[in-house]
Amino acid sequence: MITIAAIAIGAFIGAPLRALVEQFASRTRSALTTLLIINSLGSLLAGFSLGAFSGDVRIFFIIGLAGAFTTFSGWALALATFSRDLVESGYSHWARFTRMGIVIVAATGIPLVSVWLGWLLSRAY
Amino acid sequence: MREANRLVVIGVGGVFGALSRAGISELFGTASIELGDQGAAFPWATLAVNVLGALLIGVLAVALVEDRGSYWRPLLITGFLGGFTTFSALALEAADLIDDNLWPTAVLYLAVTVGAGLLAVRLGIRVTQRLVKP
Numbered sequence: 329m330i331t332i333a334a335i336a337i338g339a340f341i342g343a344p345l346r347a348l349v350e351q352f353a354s355r356t357r358s359a360l361t362t363l364l365i366i367n368s369l370g371s372l373l374a375g376f377s378l379g380a381f382s383g384d385v386r387i388f389f390i391i392g393l394a395g396a397f398t399t400f401s402g403w404a405l406a407l408a409t410f411s412r413d414l415v416e417s418g419y420s421h422w423a424r425f426t427r428m429g430i431v432i433v434a435a436t437g438i439p440l441v442s443v444w445l446g447w448l449l450s451r452a453y
Numbered sequence: 454m455r456e457a458n459r460l461v462v463i464g465v466g467g468v469f470g471a472l473s474r475a476g477i478s479e480l481f482g483t484a485s486i487e488l489g490d491q492g493a494a495f496p497w498a499t500l501a502v503n504v505l506g507a508l509l510i511g512v513l514a515v516a517l518v519e520d521r522g523s524y525w526r527p528l529l530i531t532g533f534l535g536g537f538t539t540f541s542a543l544a545l546e547a548a549d550l551i552d553d554n555l556w557p558t559a560v561l562y563l564a565v566t567v568g569a570g571l572l573a574v575r576l577g578i579r580v581t582q583r584l585v586k587p
């Protein structure tokens with residue numbers, strides 16, 4: 329019961345927080361960049377929480393807050409839109425492939441490094 | 454729609470999304486994640502959640518395209534699907550696999566999630582476009 333409450337409260341904070349950051353960052357950044365920032369911040373928090381907390385506090389931060397703050401579906405939709413725009417922009421096959429590759433490696437690689445950074449940070453503290 | 458109301462609606466959607474994700478994870482009996490030890494398992498639950506969520510966002514992006522100013526988009530897209538799918542668990546699980554020296558599995562996990570997610574979004578868009586405009 330406490331575990332369910334921990335997830336629910338974390339998500340009730342995480343999801344609206346994502347909407348606020350999205351609203352703010354999307355004024356100057358593309359949808360993909362905005363979601364990269366959100367996903368990296370959430371991954372940093374998840375990595376830190378993994379090292380710093382245990383039990384329901386950890387579940388609150390990792391599964392609830394960071395889980396609902398970060399998102400995959402919105403990112404996949406933005407990536408599909410980006411890929412369609414690339415086709416319509418008339419780039420060559422190779423140029424499209426390279427651009428998609430860079431975006432995907434950055435969007436997965438930076439959150440992955442953020443997890444490690446967060447975890448190392450928790451070890452230092 | 455007032456901004457405060459919109460945020461509350463997103464929060465409610467997010468709670469249902471996160472609890473559904475946790476429920477599916479429970480169903481799969483996912484092993485707990487720890488860095489600095491062995492025993493990482495392939496994260497099937499998060500893969501299923503993220504690909505299913507990608508399919509649904511494709512459906513809803515088309516179905517709710519003309520929907521402006523109502524609570525459906527914040528509730529279902531930003532709230533529910535945003536809270537249901539997750540990127541931090543994906544990154545955490547990939548890090549856990551790498552920590553166990555399972556590099557190829559980690560790369561495979563990321564590639565399959567991104568590839569299947571992209572296909573699922575497109576499938577959701579296509580199917581819904583056909584249904585909306587026969």
